[in-house]
Amino acid sequence: MVDRDTCPVCRTAEIVCGKWTLLVIRDLAEGRSRFCELERSLAGISPRTLSLRLRALEEEGIVERQTFPEVPPRVEYVLTPKGQALAPLIEDMRTYGRQWLGVDCAAEPSDEILREPVAAAV
Amino acid sequence: MVDRDTCPVCRTAEIVCGKWTLLVIRDLAEGRSRFCELERSLAGISPRTLSLRLRALEEEGIVERQTFPEVPPRVEYVLTPKGQALAPLIEDMRTYGRQWLGVDCAAEPSDEILREPVAAAV
């Protein structure tokens, strides 16, 4: 019997296993930082869920939130080192998807995608 | 905007992000193979959820199910190569948990745990 509190896989699973959580982190790792940017990238996520995810990740110390008192208001979310440390996980998922699910991001780049060469995995 | 169908991270996330899914896979990778074995190891999972997970993973080709017509009936679940390929993901989670969540499986081995030196990650 595996203890939920002392097992690192369990604890990581708890953090990571909400719907959309990993995709939010991936987007942040790829350079997206604003709420509406994430909302548009993650087609289909409800703003409520995105809000909940970001809040939870902030509480975990995985993302940092900075608000700028402009109009319209601007809020930026950035991965902390603790968040960046999840990058290998996401890389593994990408590798797995390519190898075993026969899919690849390189299929027809849309006109919405950001252009700068962002390194997802350090 | 990321296409849900052509993005390997999304597709992997869909498979992997149900509650308990990754822990079921970890247990299978560690050598547990029977329903009740998994049920006892994953303290707190409902048999319904475990059943659903195993069925879904079977449909995905991640686990294989063998039934033995004994009494009481015996059913064994084993990871396919497609399932074993998820081991690095789980290893990363373990590493992350240890490094950033300050937890470690090596805490007091219980008398229920299997003894053989099973290599979780090939």
Added chain:
DNA sequence: CAGATTCGCTTCAGTTCGTGAAGCATTGCG
């Protein structure tokens, strides 16, 4: 011989989680 136990589930009612649409406050643009 009655009763409990084992296995691999299924069923049910109830709770929690996620969705989709709408709305809000502010201000600039046409």
Added chain:
DNA sequence: CGCAATGCTTCACGAACTGAAGCGAATCTG
């Protein structure tokens, strides 16, 4: 004026998950 943009919140609904109970056949316990 009317609409767009931002970063959310609220609400009602459906989907997902839980916890307890049960089942059918055989075998172990008293």
